[in-house]
Amino acid sequence: MSDLLRSYLTVAIFGAAAVLMAFTMFGVARVLRPQRPTPQKLIAYESGVDPVGSDWTQSQIRYYVFAVLFVLFDVEAVFIFPWATRLDVYALFGLVEMAIFIFILVLGLFYAWRKGVLRWV
């Protein structure tokens, strides 16, 4: 196995260990804890009064436009990472290229701002 794959094998082992640890704790808790469910205990908690309406209510997700913007800027971050590690090699050429790239993105952000997308609606 190559070193690269092996180093990510460690990551996988750690992920598995975390899951295993959680389940071991659940196992220990299962032995120690009481289990006496009553119908009143199992209704949704709404500060002590009986729940009103259905459990999954409609709620307005006010920031879904932010989420679209986020995808945009996150992709941008993916582009900037390799550029940032190799800036020494690209030197002035890379700097100008990235300045233009970021300028266009800022223009986009500014456009969204002026359009009122960044306002809480």
Added chain:
Amino acid sequence: MTDLLGLAYWAETSIKLGVALIVIPTAALMLGYLFLLKMMAFMQSRLGPQDVGPYGTLQLIADAVKFLQKEDIHPAAADRRVFRAAPVVVLASSFLLFVVLPTGPDAVVENLDTGIFYAMAVSSLSVLGVLMAGWASANKYALLGGLRAAGQLIAYELPLILAVMGVVIQADSLNLQQIVRAQAEGEIFGFGLIGNPFILTQFVGFLIFMIAAQAELTQTPFDMPVAETELVGGFHVEYTGFRFLLFFMAEVATAFAFSALATVMFLGGWWIPGFDFDAPVLNVLGPVVMLVKILLVAFIIFWIRFTYPRLREDQLQKFAWKVLIPLSLANIVVTGIFKVVL
């Protein structure tokens, strides 16, 4: 790089896993006791826990035992499988963060080349767990809390990533060991005795990183997702016993990991001025230095938490998009100009 003691891969990984399984809960307990119990108490003119162990040091262990004995309640309407899986996802996310944290020239679980990129990717996994918990609980407060958390975490993910970029430009690497090395071998105007901790050149980046980390950890002033007074705890309202404890543990452990990341990237990491970068003795002294710096950074995080009131949801979004993101983009360009031209 990885053969610390010259052992085979499996033996070495088992040892590292064993150490990590001790270090991570200990780190969480330590931060919880020092800051959440004692420091908060002193800042509010209380004494905090006193009875369990000397100065109440064993209070959190007593609490953990108490949580183990609590009944595990699944609300009847909950989506059982997702409800059960959510705390595990959050815990795994903070656990995986510890894989890349370097504490000495060889004292690191796995020195991944993608280092900081990996850390950012893994830390954003916890959003998934929080959203799962909020949705699966079938509770209005939990759903609102989960949605708020998702909105907040994606808004502050960007400044966090972009603030890191300045450090990456200066160090020419994503690898956390290389970032420490770049700081150890750096010079301040030709004066190289203490290296060049990037907080000096990247103080704007450090500021943005700390603010964004505060929001990612959902600590006050950015704690709307778990606001007790309006959402009675947000996404974890319906969790009882050990599942609740997992959320709590993951939160504190992630605070520890983020403080460690800030230490590695901005405060010079485990390197001690005057030592060779590869000196084996740093494998012993490095973790101690790291711990001191981590506690310092964590102190700032919790200090802010106990001092400021909660922001409003729209103020929070506005601050991220209109202040932090433009500022961090400007920071990248300015750092690039300094790197290439000067």
